[in-house]
Amino acid sequence: MFTLTMITPEGKKHVSENTRISLPTEDGLRTILANHMDVVVPVEIGKVKVIKDNQSDTVVISEGIFYFKDNIAQLFVRTFEFSEEIDRIRAERAKERAEEMLKRKLEAREMQEAELALKRALTRLSATR
CATH class of the missing domain: 2.60.15.10 (F0F1 ATP synthase delta/epsilon subunit, N-terminal)
Incomplete structure (x- = not known):
C-alpha cells in the first residue's frame, strides 16, 4: 500500500x-x-x-x-x-463551447486553449459512462 x-x-x-x-x-x-x-x-x-x-x-x-x-x-x-462528481450536462455544454470556438478563426494561443478545453470536456464525459 x-x-x-x-x-x-x-x-x-x-x-x-x-x-x-x-x-x-x-x-x-x-x-x-x-x-x-x-x-x-x-x-x-x-x-x-x-x-x-x-x-x-x-x-x-x-x-x-x-x-x-x-x-x-x-x-x-x-x-x-x-x-461520480461530474455534472454530465455541464460537461456537454463545455464540449459544445469548445467545438464552437474551434470553428472560428483564432490566434494560435486561443486555438490551443480551445483544444485543451475540448480535451477536458471529452475526458470528463468519457468518465461518466
Missing part, C-alpha cells in the same frame, strides 16, 4: 491509501505500485485509475506533476474530479 495525496493550487485535497494508480503521461499510461522506484513525471489531461485491493475509482485530472518516493505519492494538478 501507498499513500496518495492529490492537491490543486486552490487547496482542494484528497488523501487515500492505494495499491495501484494508473496515470496519463505524454508516453502513455503509467502504472505505479507500492514500493515503486522514485519517480517524478508530468501528467496530462486524462483519467486516473486509483485502485485499493479490488475497488477502483476514476478521477479526471488536468495537467500537472506526479511524484512518488518511499510509498508516498503526490499528484499536483490544476483540477481533479471523481467520476
Whole structure:
C-alpha cells in the first residue's frame, strides 16, 4: 500500500491509501505500485485509475506533476474530479463551447486553449459512462 495525496493550487485535497494508480503521461499510461522506484513525471489531461485491493475509482485530472518516493505519492494538478462528481450536462455544454470556438478563426494561443478545453470536456464525459 501507498499513500496518495492529490492537491490543486486552490487547496482542494484528497488523501487515500492505494495499491495501484494508473496515470496519463505524454508516453502513455503509467502504472505505479507500492514500493515503486522514485519517480517524478508530468501528467496530462486524462483519467486516473486509483485502485485499493479490488475497488477502483476514476478521477479526471488536468495537467500537472506526479511524484512518488518511499510509498508516498503526490499528484499536483490544476483540477481533479471523481467520476461520480461530474455534472454530465455541464460537461456537454463545455464540449459544445469548445467545438464552437474551434470553428472560428483564432490566434494560435486561443486555438490551443480551445483544444485543451475540448480535451477536458471529452475526458470528463468519457468518465461518466
